[in-house]
Amino acid sequence: xxxxxxxxxxxxxxxxxxxxxxxxxxxxxxxxxxxxxxxxxxxxxxxxxxxxxxxxxxxxxxxxxxxxxxxxxxxxxxxxxxxxxxxxxxxxxxxxxxxxxxxxxxxxxxxxxxxxxxxxxxxxxxxxxxxxxxxxxxxxxxxxxxxx
Amino acid sequence: xxxxxxxxxxxxxxxxxxxxxxxxxxxxxxxxxxxxxxxxxxxxxxxxxxxxxxxxxxxxxxxxxxxxxxxxxxxxxxxxxxxxxxxxxxxxxxxxxxxxxxxxxxxxxxxxx
Numbered sequence: 001x002x003x004x005x006x007x008x009x010x011x012x013x014x015x016x017x018x019x020x021x022x023x024x025x026x027x028x029x030x031x032x033x034x035x036x037x038x039x040x041x042x043x044x045x046x047x048x049x050x051x052x053x054x055x056x057x058x059x060x061x062x063x064x065x066x067x068x069x070x071x072x073x074x075x076x077x078x079x080x081x082x083x084x085x086x087x088x089x090x091x092x093x094x095x096x097x098x099x100x101x102x103x104x105x106x107x108x109x110x111x112x113x114x115x116x117x118x119x120x121x122x123x124x125x126x127x128x129x130x131x132x133x134x135x136x137x138x139x140x141x142x143x144x145x146x147x148x
Numbered sequence: 149x150x151x152x153x154x155x156x157x158x159x160x161x162x163x164x165x166x167x168x169x170x171x172x173x174x175x176x177x178x179x180x181x182x183x184x185x186x187x188x189x190x191x192x193x194x195x196x197x198x199x200x201x202x203x204x205x206x207x208x209x210x211x212x213x214x215x216x217x218x219x220x221x222x223x224x225x226x227x228x229x230x231x232x233x234x235x236x237x238x239x240x241x242x243x244x245x246x247x248x249x250x251x252x253x254x255x256x257x258x259x260x261x
Binding site: 020021023024025031049052053056108110112114115118121 | 204
């Protein structure tokens with residue numbers, strides 16, 4: 001992956017914390033942007049699954065946030081940033097089944113502890129930075145797979 | 149044998165709450181699940197998803213995972229927002245008073261595997 005190229009396109013979409021009923025709006029916008037710029041279907045699908053999980057993490061846990069997308073000829077980079085409680089132990093949070101979601105969220109079918117593992121399985125690169133009581137920054141890179 | 153959403157509606161006696169104009173889509177498989185992340189991870193283009201969740205996020209998941217239709221089982225009633233979102237996204241939202249288990253069995257008998 002070459003780091004020096006400029007993105008073909010850059011866009012950002014806001015995410016509102018606690019607004020369950022709006023969850024998925026940002027990911028839908030990301031999907032539309034990728035499709036509009038001719039990103040391969042297989043790549044769009046992987047980005048969307050990861051983006052939805054990241055978006056719902058913001059909705060379920062944070063006050064607000066946004067997702068920024070950079071589209072390159074050979075890859076898509078996502079940056080999801082939120083203002084919220086942060087993740088105390090990122091390694092623990094990556095464990096499938098581990099969750100700090102509320103009972104309310106779980107009753108709606110969220111908070112199964114599968115979000116971060118799902119993101120990891122879709123992305124080629126994943127990096128999380130978190131400050132307690134500040135928020136979370138997540139960087140994801142998805143590369144075009146030649147055989148798809 | 150190719151099965152469409154319209155075939156499923158007819159055979160399972162479903163009520164279409166939204167997205168009926170997309171009922172020509174081919175059904176390639178199905179899943180029964182109430183955990184959204186699991187559907188996101190396992191869902192494939194053309195799958196029919198049977199759930200008892202009724203909130204609008206099921207439509208976001210269905211649209212992003214390119215599912216063919218969502219069936220709300222057990223007589224659960226979708227929220228108004230869910231129906232609006234399904235119309236917006238063009239996702240067939242189908243309702244049934246039958247149990248998820250029964251509906252899954254009927255789908256399997258139709259050749260959806």
